[in-house]
Amino acid sequence: MDADAVVLDIDGVLVDVAGSYRRAIVESVDRVYGRTVDDAAVQQFKNVGGFNNDWELTDAAALYVLAREAGYDADVTAFTDAVAEAGGGLDAAEAVVRDAAVDDAVVFDRWDPDRLREVFQALYLGADLYRDLEGGEPPFETRGYIHDEPVLIDEATIDALTERFAVGVLTGRPAAEATIALDRVGLAVPDAHRFTMDDWAEGKPHPRALVTLANRLDATRVAFAGDTLDDVRTAVNAAEADPDRTYYGIGVLTGGLTGEAGRRAYADADAAAVIETVNDLPDLLEP
Numbered sequence: 001m002d003a004d005a006v007v008l009d010i011d012g013v014l015v016d017v018a019g020s021y022r023r024a025i026v027e028s029v030d031r032v033y034g035r036t037v038d039d040a041a042v043q044q045f046k047n048v049g050g051f052n053n054d055w056e057l058t059d060a061a062a063l064y065v066l067a068r069e070a071g072y073d074a075d076v077t078a079f080t081d082a083v084a085e086a087g088g089g090l091d092a093a094e095a096v097v098r099d100a101a102v103d104d105a106v107v108f109d110r111w112d113p114d115r116l117r118e119v120f121q122a123l124y125l126g127a128d129l130y131r132d133l134e135g136g137e138p139p140f141e142t143r144g145y146i147h148d149e150p151v152l153i154d155e156a157t158i159d160a161l162t163e164r165f166a167v168g169v170l171t172g173r174p175a176a177e178a179t180i181a182l183d184r185v186g187l188a189v190p191d192a193h194r195f196t197m198d199d200w201a202e203g204k205p206h207p208r209a210l211v212t213l214a215n216r217l218d219a220t221r222v223a224f225a226g227d228t229l230d231d232v233r234t235a236v237n238a239a240e241a242d243p244d245r246t247y248y249g250i251g252v253l254t255g256g257l258t259g260e261a262g263r264r265a266y267a268d269a270d271a272a273a274v275i276e277t278v279n280d281l282p283d284l285l286e287p
Helices: 021-033 039-048 054-069 076-085 089-099 104-110 113-134 155-164 175-185 208-216 229-241 259-268 278-284
Strands: 005-008 166-170 221-226 246-252 273-275
Touching: 005 208, 021 039, 021 054, 021 113, 039 054, 039 076, 039 229, 054 076, 054 089, 054 104, 054 113, 076 089, 089 104, 113 175, 155 278, 166 208, 208 221, 208 229, 221 229, 221 278, 229 246, 229 259, 246 259, 246 278, 259 273, 273 278
Parallel strands: 005 166, 005 221, 221 246, 246 273
Antiparallel strands: none
């Protein structure tokens, strides 16, 4: 697979976030409402699309929990299927709840995205980083799940990629949290070659960020490796928006999508390739 630039997602590709971001989603809803969804449900929301922002996924999971308490009788699979049919993302989740045969006024009166975000950030960052990055006092004292993110990429892989290709980063993390992860793995990427939550409003799978990175990296053949279907869809959408370049969406099986089921899901999303870990990327790509 010929490429002159490589763009990397962070979560599930460079670091394992099963015990950090994904744990914070589940536990934030539980702390605020006393009930929550499980890890498998989080992946179902991810597969729907439009939930690259974990705060919004937390909000949608909370909506589902509140709707269930109000009498919504569908399981999480039926709910996420309905969200997918409505276009994916938080707006679609809201629409599904409003259209359900429940008292949606009760649901939305209790729904508190600001509180959920505050709790999420406290759980994820821990008290000290919360004070530094959020600029206030956390709602409770915690160590922070951000410290529980095993590195997935080998130093030799970083060397092989940076020596042979222009390298960029495209992530749904806020900029400060992206910097923490990149420092942890030892990958130096100039600010101009990274897109974070703070840099674009659309989020994945909108192609603008990937196309912009291709321009900045002076690339004509771009490989984008990510751990979600929206990552692959971002590359597919970039190819449609920017037909003068070639974009490869490469699915990595170290996030929520794993095994043969993960391979099939990536194939259905038109992934150009599927790899077990990001450390397989240098052997897949040729300059």
